[in-house]
Amino acid sequence: MNAERVTGVEWPAVQAGAPLVEMRNIRIAFGGVHAVEGVTVDVRAGEVVGLVGGNGAGKSTLMRALSGAHPPDSGEILIDGQVVPITNPRDAKALGIETIYQTLALADNIDAAGNMFLGRELRTRTGALDDDAMESATRKVIGRLNPRFKAFKRPVMSLSGGQRQSVAIARAVHFNARILIMDEPTAALGPAETAQVRTLIKQLKDDGIGIFLISHDIHDVFDLSDRISVMLHGKLVGTVRKADVTTDEVLAMIIMGKLPSEISEKDLAELHR
Amino acid sequence: MTEATGTVPESTREQAPRSLRGLLQALNLDTRLLGMVGALAVISIGFQILSGLTGPKHDIFSGTFLTAVNLYNLAQQSVSVGIMATGMVLIIVSRNIDLSIGSILGLTGYTMAMVQVIWIPKSLGLGFDQPYTWIIALAIGIALGAAIGAFQGFLIAYGKVPAFIVTLGGLLVWRGLVFEEQQGQTISPLDKTFQLLGGSPTASLGDVASWILGILACAGIVYSLIATRRKRRKYGFPVRPTWALGVLMALGCLAILGFVWIMNSYAWPPGLATQYAREHGITEPPGGLQIATGIAYPVIILIGVTLVMTYITTRRRFGRYVFAIGGNPDAAELGGINVRRTIMLTFVLIGILAAISGAVQSARLQAAVTSLGTQAELDVIAAAVIGGTSFSGGIGTIPGAVLGAVVMQSLRSGMLLLRVDSPIQDIVVGVVLVSAIAFDTYVRGRSAR
Numbered sequence: 001m002n003a004e005r006v007t008g009v010e011w012p013a014v015q016a017g018a019p020l021v022e023m024r025n026i027r028i029a030f031g032g033v034h035a036v037e038g039v040t041v042d043v044r045a046g047e048v049v050g051l052v053g054g055n056g057a058g059k060s061t062l063m064r065a066l067s068g069a070h071p072p073d074s075g076e077i078l079i080d081g082q083v084v085p086i087t088n089p090r091d092a093k094a095l096g097i098e099t100i101y102q103t104l105a106l107a108d109n110i111d112a113a114g115n116m117f118l119g120r121e122l123r124t125r126t127g128a129l130d131d132d133a134m135e136s137a138t139r140k141v142i143g144r145l146n147p148r149f150k151a152f153k154r155p156v157m158s159l160s161g162g163q164r165q166s167v168a169i170a171r172a173v174h175f176n177a178r179i180l181i182m183d184e185p186t187a188a189l190g191p192a193e194t195a196q197v198r199t200l201i202k203q204l205k206d207d208g209i210g211i212f213l214i215s216h217d218i219h220d221v222f223d224l225s226d227r228i229s230v231m232l233h234g235k236l237v238g239t240v241r242k243a244d245v246t247t248d249e250v251l252a253m254i255i256m257g258k259l260p261s262e263i264s265e266k267d268l269a270e271l272h273r
Numbered sequence: 274m275t276e277a278t279g280t281v282p283e284s285t286r287e288q289a290p291r292s293l294r295g296l297l298q299a300l301n302l303d304t305r306l307l308g309m310v311g312a313l314a315v316i317s318i319g320f321q322i323l324s325g326l327t328g329p330k331h332d333i334f335s336g337t338f339l340t341a342v343n344l345y346n347l348a349q350q351s352v353s354v355g356i357m358a359t360g361m362v363l364i365i366v367s368r369n370i371d372l373s374i375g376s377i378l379g380l381t382g383y384t385m386a387m388v389q390v391i392w393i394p395k396s397l398g399l400g401f402d403q404p405y406t407w408i409i410a411l412a413i414g415i416a417l418g419a420a421i422g423a424f425q426g427f428l429i430a431y432g433k434v435p436a437f438i439v440t441l442g443g444l445l446v447w448r449g450l451v452f453e454e455q456q457g458q459t460i461s462p463l464d465k466t467f468q469l470l471g472g473s474p475t476a477s478l479g480d481v482a483s484w485i486l487g488i489l490a491c492a493g494i495v496y497s498l499i500a501t502r503r504k505r506r507k508y509g510f511p512v513r514p515t516w517a518l519g520v521l522m523a524l525g526c527l528a529i530l531g532f533v534w535i536m537n538s539y540a541w542p543p544g545l546a547t548q549y550a551r552e553h554g555i556t557e558p559p560g561g562l563q564i565a566t567g568i569a570y571p572v573i574i575l576i577g578v579t580l581v582m583t584y585i586t587t588r589r590r591f592g593r594y595v596f597a598i599g600g601n602p603d604a605a606e607l608g609g610i611n612v613r614r615t616i617m618l619t620f621v622l623i624g625i626l627a628a629i630s631g632a633v634q635s636a637r638l639q640a641a642v643t644s645l646g647t648q649a650e651l652d653v654i655a656a657a658v659i660g661g662t663s664f665s666g667g668i669g670t671i672p673g674a675v676l677g678a679v680v681m682q683s684l685r686s687g688m689l690l691l692r693v694d695s696p697i698q699d700i701v702v703g704v705v706l707v708s709a710i711a712f713d714t715y716v717r718g719r720s721a722r
Contacts, residue, residue, distance in 0.1 A: 069607055090609040105607045107600035109667035110593070118597055119608035121590050128588040136508045155600075 018081045020045045020210040021066065021097075021179050026075035028061055035061040036072070039236045041229045043179070043210040048201065049239075050225030051214045053254055057231040059214045060102065063181045066212070067099040068092035079179075090119070096178035100185050102214075104168040108157035112149075113138040115156055116171045141170040145200065146193075161188035169197070173204065180204060183214045198224060218247055218254075232257040248272075299517040305661045309676045313683065320687030327691055337690055341538035345566065347679070347686050348536070349472050349637075352571040353378075353630040355678035357649065358656040359582040360623035362674045363592075365657055366599040367619055368666035369429065369436035373443030374627040374653060377421050378646030380447040382631030385414035386460040386641030389467055407467035414628040421447065422624020426617035444650070451643050461640030471636030472569030474545055480537040483567035487533035491526040498522055536572075537565040571633045575675070578629065583671045585622075595619060599667035655706050656681050661713070 019042035028036040036058040043049045051059045064070040066077060068089040076083050079095055086092050092099070099105075106115050113134040122130040122137070135152055142149045146166040156164055165188050172180055182201070186194040201224050205211060215221050221228060222242060230237040230253040237253045240260065249260040251271055258267065297304060317339055325336035337343060357374050364371050388410040394401045425443050429436045451457075469476040478486065498518060505512050513521070541549070546562040549555075555562065586592035594615045597605040606612055630649070635641045660677025662669030684705060688698045 067607070088609070089607050093609060099607070101607065103603070105601070105604040107597040107604045107608075107667070109600035110597060114593060114597070115604075118593075118604065119610050121593060123590070128584075129590060129593060132504050132508050132510070135510065139510075 019043060020047075020079065022078040022081075023062070023066060024076050024078065026062060026065055026072045026077075028058075028065060028070065028072050034234050036065070037234045038075070039231065039234075041212075041236065041239065043212055045178075045210050046205055046208045047227070048205055048211045048213055048225045050221035050228040050242075051212055051231065052216075052218065052221055052228060052250065053231035053237075056233075057254075058234040059231055060183055062231070063099070063183060063212060063214060066092065066179075067097060067101075067181055069099075093120075093175070096176065097181065098172040098175060098177035098179070099181040100168050100172045100183060102183040102187065104164055104188075106156050106164060106167060109155050111155055112142060112152050112159075112167045112170075115167050116141070116174060118171075120175065137174065138170065141174045142166055145170055145173075145196065162190060162193040165189055165193070165197075169200070173200075177209060180209050180211045181214075182211060184216065185213070186215070186217070186220060218250060222247055222250075230254055299514055300521060301513055301517070302521075303670065303673075306670070306673055306676065309660065309673065309680065313676065313680055316680065316683050316687065320683070320690060324687070324690045338687055341535055341540075343686065343690070344535050345539040345569070347682055348572045349569050350686065351675075351679045351682040352472075352575045353634050354649065354652045354656050354681065355575045355675045356578050356630045356633070357623065357626050357653040358660065358674035358678045359578055359671045360619070360626040361653050361657040362582075362660070362662050362669040362671055363586065363595050363619045364436075364623055365654075365662045365664060366667060366669045367595050367616055368599055368602070369616065369619070370654070371425075371436065371440045371620065371623055372650050373421075373425065373440040373447060374623060374630075375646040375649035375651075376444045376447035376451070377418055377624055377627040378631040378634065378649055379451045379643070380421070380454075380631075381414040381418045381628035382635040382645045383451045383454055383460065383641045383643070384417055385410040385467075385628075385632055386463060386635055387454065388413050389464040390460050390462070391455075402465050404466070406464045407470075410464065410467055411470075411632055414632055415625050418624040418626075418628025418631070419621050420624070422621040422627075423617065425624075426620030429620065430613040430616040448647075451645075457643045459640050459642045463636060463639055463641075467632070468636050468639055469570055470574070470632050471634070471639065472571040473637075474539075474541045474564075474566045477536075477569045478567040478573070480565035480567050483533045483537055483565075486568065486573075487529050490529045494525040494529070495522050498525075533568065536568045539566050540564060541566060571637070574629065574633060578626065579671060579675050586671050591615065591618065596667060601667075652678075652681060655702070659706060659709050663717075 022040070022042040024040050026036055026039045027034070039058070039062055041049065041051070041062070051063070053059050061070065065072040065075075066086065068086045068091050071087050077086055078084065084091075084095055086095070086097075107118065110118070113131065116138050117134045122133045124130045139152060142152075146163065149163055149166055151159055151163065156167055159167070165185070169185065172182075185201075186197050189197065198220075201211060201213070213221065213224060225242050227239055227241050228245070228250055229239040230250065232254065235257075237257050238259045240250070240253075245260055248268055248271060249263060252258055252263045252267055253260070255271065256263075256267060297307070320338035321336035322333045323336070324338050325331075325333045328335050328337065357378070361371065361374070389406050393399050393403065393406050393409065421443070425439050428434045428439045477483075498521060502512050502518060540546070541562075541564040543561045546564055547557060549564065550557045550562045586595070594605065594610045594612075597608065597610060598612055598615060602612065627646075631646065634645055638645075656677035657669065657674045658664065658677070659680055660670070660673035660675070662674060681702065684702055685698055688701060693701070
């Protein structure tokens with residue numbers, strides 16, 4: 001790398017190979033419990049990084065640091081190679097980081113449009129809510145994701161799991177995200193809707209969005225990811241390129257915390273017992 | 274209304290409704306609100322019949338509940354609780370509670386009385402009944418209410434002290450301060466202009482102005498319905514069928530003009546009319562001078578508060594955020610909403626509303642007493658809850674709460690007509706409150722399944 005270039009004006013463009021997002025040495029503790037201990041992960045534009053690990057491995061907590069929901073105790077977050085402060089969800093959104101939470105984070109008593117624009121409402125000249133403009137935009141976005149969605153005027157609590165998921169996804173993709181965090185995006189969905197979400201992820205990736213995908217479904221992760229980062233007990237086991245590993249090797253990382261190079265025949269036999 | 278049906282999208286093509294449910298769907302009205310109107314009708318007719326049967330004539334036609342004088346008083350008596358109930362909706366919707374509003378009402382009412390009876394005329398030596406006295410007193414009262422609300426709201430939102438505790442403390446502290454301010458004396462007489470806020474036959478609009486207001490309100494309804502429809506159509510959204518629009522306009526205007534008509538049917542009491550005739554050199558016609566009172570000033574205040582609060586709740590970001598917080602506090606936080614500031618503001622708002630109620634109540638009494646607003650919090654919470662505000666958060670409407678206040682007041686006033694003792698009144702109101710909520714919870718549980 002040429003040092004002069006790094007200080008140049010067109011710094012991000014010149015460093016075309018720099019990660020879109022890099023989380024360095026992130027530490028998060030709840031009371032005395034270390035939920036995330038010195039984890040470093042990154043994602044490039046147009047790349048899907050699968051984040052896997054057992055329950056309590058710290059995947060969601062790590063991503064909550066990136067989305068501003070729970071700022072890290074230490075470590076830094078870089079976007080386009082520059083350190084950025086993310087102390088709350090507004091900071092993250094301003095940087096183009098959108099999140100689809102596992103819980104969906106919907107206000108159940110409010111309709112689809114109200115949820116999609118929550119915190120970013122469209123307003124008329126008098127400062128009043130422009131519900132019609134918001135409904136119109138919502139109909140367009142959700143119509144693309146889920147053509148059968150019709151209940152635009154009802155509180156989302158009366159919707160099916162799949163429809164609610166559509167609202168959460170629509171919210172994340174509507175605001176021109178550069179970075180998308182998807183925490184178990186298909187957990188509540190049936191086979192047809194899951195297929196739709198998979199297509200969507202591929203489409204977003206082609207648009208140059210960097211995606212962190214958390215999933216417990218190893219097949220989902222293998223199908224969609226370019227690289228896979230594995231966490232165990234709050235630590236990063238390692239990051240591997242999908243093309244270089246088998247599902248068994250990733251399973252071994254998840255369960256035993258061993259990298260593919262460290263795995264013996266005996267370990268693999270253990271996995272299938 | 275000449276809208277070409279050809280432009281109506283296929284799905285909304287006009288069709289006569291086949292059932293009551295279809296009719297309600299086409300009108301797109303809040304069914305819960307309709308239920309309350311129904312309950313109010315049942316209560317009114319019930320008391321009308323009962324008051325006739327127990328009256329001197331012992332028949333069902335001579336009731337005194339549905340008379341102009343009773344309805345006029347009922348409207349006036351609902352004002353204080355109604356004003357505060359609109360604020361209580363936002364408090365309960367965001368999963369909090371305010372037990373202190375009765376005491377805030379007392380303290381602000383008492384302070385406003387001090388301003389106009391002691392501070393301005395005596396301490397500053399400016400004399401009684403100055404043209405500016407009432408507005409200065411009101412401004413000080415509202416500022417005090419807002420400050421108390423801000424203080425309590427700060428402790429709740431930023432200090433994380435439960436609202437129940439903070440406002441329970443407030444209930445004791447603010448009431449205690451009322452006694453400290455002037456050793457518990459009654460403060461009177463209030464400023465003449467200020468007294469108009471309390472309403473009386475002489476502090477009402479009169480018939481002409483009432484009619485004009487009613488007609489303006491009708492025009493407002495018609496305009497807003499058409500404007501909404503035009504906008505929805507511009508975006509290509511489904512709209513109500515034209516006949517439903519017409520029915521809505523007719524119902525709205527009928528309700529408004531009916532209300533004005535009733536208020537105008539109440540004539541000044543004979544003594545007052547005679548005095549007025551004498552003062553203005555009018556010779557009284559046989560049977561006495563008939564002067565229509567029209568809508569009382571405090572009722573206009575309640576209508577204004579209801580409109581403003583409805584606007585804030587449904588058309589401003591603040592209202593949307595209050596509901597989002599009530600529906601899912603985490604989602605609100607993750608959506609980037611400043612949850613703490615929003616919560617604090619709900620308490621500022623109810624502090625202001627309690628001060629307005631304090632002005633209305635003291636003006637009505639023409640004096641400030643230490644018991645002003647005692648136990649108002651209970652009536653206000655009951656009104657909000659009867660009006661459909663859910664204690665689990667996220668659900669409630671401003672017009673519902675105001676109707677809830679009217680329902681509560683109707684029960685009390687009806688029982689008063691039947692000469693039911695005050696303890697029995699309390700028992701009935703308590704039973705009605707709990708039954709209404711139990712019924713509501715049951716219905717909600719069924720429809721959620």
